[in-house]
Amino acid sequence: MAKKNKEQKKITKKLLNKYRLVILNEDTFEERISFKLNRLNVFVMVTITSIVLVAGTTFLIAFTPLREYIPGYSSTSLNLRATQLVATTDSLESRIMINQEYYKSIKKVLTGDVKTVEFDIDSAIQSQKINPQEIDLKPSEQDIKLREEVSKEDRYSLFESEKSSLDFSLFPPVKGNITSEYNATEKHYGVDVAVLKDTPVKAASSGTVIFAEWTAETGHVIILKHGNNLLTVYKHNASLTKQQGEQVKAGEVIATAGSTGELSTGPHLHFELWRDGYPTDPSNFIDFEQ
Secondary structure (H helix, E strand, O other), X not given: OHHHHHHHHHXXXXXXXXXXXXEEOOOOOOEEEEEEEEHHHHHHHHHHXXXXXXXXXXXXXXXXXXXXXXXXXXXHHHHHHHHHHHHHHHHHHHHHHHHHHHHHHHHHHHHOOOOXXXXXXXXXXXXXXXXXXXXXXXXXXXXXXXXXXXXXXXXXXXXXXXXXXOOOOOOOOOXXXXXXXXXXXXXXXXXXXXXXXXOEEEOOXXXXXXXXXXXXXXXXXXXXXXXXXXXXXXXXXXXXXXXXXXXXXXXXXXXXXXXXXXXXXXXXXXXXXXXXXXXXXXXXXXXXXX
């Protein structure tokens, strides 16, 4: 124990021994600066200085733009541009997918590749087993109150005029005799109207030209997109007067009738009407007779 105490006293004495650090002028040996130090002070000062340097360096790297000059760290502007590019790429991919689905639907219109809608026979039979007399169709008190509130709100609705603007009638693109009627089983999804060559073909309703090109089978084809997911198709034209992207009004001339394409047998207009991606008999909505 005595030896240990003596060793500890020696270590303490060495740490607390005072030294003098003097800075002299080499030519005149004039004393410029002097410091009284001991080993403990020097150790403490070196430790504090090291901690301050490490903390300052960490702060500069973490919270200042100086870290951009260190290899392996990317700049803030580069990260921002990368984030913007990722968001733009994602939106472009979504837009491309939407356009691809849209182009597929147009391709179906041009080629007539339409699948028939299949109904579930079991569900139809099950619905026939339901007795309507057993169903309670009386409205509840909450339903009556809700209907009264809605009727009061709709009485002064600002959208009544807009609802009426959605209703529109179809204009006959040409006048003539129907030589071939609509027949979905034979994939004839329109009507053929016999007309003289170069007869003006008019838009059935206001809309936008989404396709105006030449096809080998149907000649000059123009497709218009209208409201309510409605498409009108005009085939075998001699020439087109409108281009893709143009806006047209109902009754405006968009083409001249002819007999172009491999499937044409004479001057006529092949007219199709599509709703929500499915063909519809145009003669149910338009009177083509002269």
